[in-house]
Amino acid sequence: MVEVTLGSTGITVNKNGFGALPIQRISDEDAVCLIRKAYEGGINFFDTARCYSDSEKKVGIALEGIRDKVIVATKTMSTTVEGFWEDLEISLDNLKTDHVDIYQFHNPSFCPRPGDGTGLYEAMLEAKAQGKVKHIGITNHRLSVANEAIDSGLYETLQFPFCYLATDKDIELVEKCRKANMGFIAMKALSGGLINNSRAAYVYLARFDNVLPIWGVQRENELDEFLSYVQEPPVMTQELEELIRHDREQLQGEFCRGCGYCMPCPVGIEINNCARMSLMIRRSPSEAQLTPQMQEKMKLIEKCLHCGQCKGKCPYGLDTPTLLEKNLKDYLEILDGKEY
Numbered sequence: 001m002v003e004v005t006l007g008s009t010g011i012t013v014n015k016n017g018f019g020a021l022p023i024q025r026i027s028d029e030d031a032v033c034l035i036r037k038a039y040e041g042g043i044n045f046f047d048t049a050r051c052y053s054d055s056e057k058k059v060g061i062a063l064e065g066i067r068d069k070v071i072v073a074t075k076t077m078s079t080t081v082e083g084f085w086e087d088l089e090i091s092l093d094n095l096k097t098d099h100v101d102i103y104q105f106h107n108p109s110f111c112p113r114p115g116d117g118t119g120l121y122e123a124m125l126e127a128k129a130q131g132k133v134k135h136i137g138i139t140n141h142r143l144s145v146a147n148e149a150i151d152s153g154l155y156e157t158l159q160f161p162f163c164y165l166a167t168d169k170d171i172e173l174v175e176k177c178r179k180a181n182m183g184f185i186a187m188k189a190l191s192g193g194l195i196n197n198s199r200a201a202y203v204y205l206a207r208f209d210n211v212l213p214i215w216g217v218q219r220e221n222e223l224d225e226f227l228s229y230v231q232e233p234p235v236m237t238q239e240l241e242e243l244i245r246h247d248r249e250q251l252q253g254e255f256c257r258g259c260g261y262c263m264p265c266p267v268g269i270e271i272n273n274c275a276r277m278s279l280m281i282r283r284s285p286s287e288a289q290l291t292p293q294m295q296e297k298m299k300l301i302e303k304c305l306h307c308g309q310c311k312g313k314c315p316y317g318l319d320t321p322t323l324l325e326k327n328l329k330d331y332l333e334i335l336d337g338k339e340y
C-alpha cells in the first residue's frame, strides 16, 4: 500500500484519492455504494466541491459513521466574503460534519492574499480559527496563479491538473511544492478521459512521491481498477513506458483538456466536448461520439460568432474557435466515411 503525505498538513493518505465530481451523474444510492466501497477498499481521501451540484450531499450520506476515519476536501468558488461563509456552512451541512480537512479556493483567477481587498483570505483564516477548516488550499488551472500561490507561502496544498502529458513547467510546480512543503493534489490524472489506460496513469504519478492523484470515479468497474492499485500498486513495465511515450507524442502541444472554463458560449456550443472531438473519437468508444445528438452539437460549431470569449478564458491559451473549426472539419469527414 503506497501512501502520500500532503506537505505541512501532515495528512497521510492512500495514493489513490477519490474525485467526487462524476458522482453528480449517478443516483444517491449508487453514489453511496461507490463511496462506501472505495472506503472499504482502502481509499481515505475524498475531494468534492460546493459547485459539483449534489456531490457533497452524496459524500456526506456515504461517510456517516466513518467521517473521522477519512480526509474530506471541498472548495468554494465564491468571490465575496458573504458567499464564502454561505458556501462553507452549506458544505458543512451537506457533508454532515463540523469541519473540512482541506478547504480550497476553487480555481480563482488570482491568488487570494491578506490585504488584497477581497477579504477572502481573511475569511479563510477566520474559518480556520473557528475550527471549521483545518487546512487552507487552492486549486487552479493557470500556471501563473499556481506559482504565485506556492511563492506566497499562504497555502498548504495546491490542486492542479497533472498526468503523464505534463510539461516541464508542470513538473517544476510539483518540485516547487515539495521544496515549499506543500501538498500536491493531482486533478485530471486521466486528462479528462483522453488517457484511457489508468495503469499507465498511475505508474507515471508513482514517480512523484509527493503527488496525490484524485481519480474521478462514476462506475463500479472504474473504481475496481483503482482499488486493485491500492492492493497492488502497479509498477512501470516496458509496455507501459512505450504507451506513455506514444501518447505524449500524439497529444503533445495544443489540445483541449475539456475543463470547461471557457464556457458558457453565447450560441451554446459545448466547447469542452467539441474542441477535442478528434481525439475522443479515436481514443474512446466512437459510437458515443457519433450519435445524432452529438452530430447536432458538432454542427452548432458552424454558428460560432468568433466573439473570442472562449479564447480569452482558456487557461491553456488555446485558440478555441480555430480548434473547434478543425475538429468540425475532421468530424464531418469521418461522417462522410473517412477512416480514423
Ligand code: SF4
Residues within 6 Å of the ligand: 264, 265, 266, 267, 268, 269, 271, 303, 304, 305, 306, 307, 308, 309, 310, 311, 320, 321, 324
Ligand atoms: S468564439 Fe465561438 S465558440 Fe467561442 S464563445 Fe464565441 S461563439 Fe462560442
Ligand code: SF4
Residues within 6 Å of the ligand: 255, 256, 257, 258, 259, 260, 261, 262, 263, 271, 272, 275, 310, 313, 314, 315, 316, 318, 320
Ligand atoms: S478550450 Fe480551453 S478552457 Fe475550453 S474546455 Fe478546452 S482547455 Fe478548457
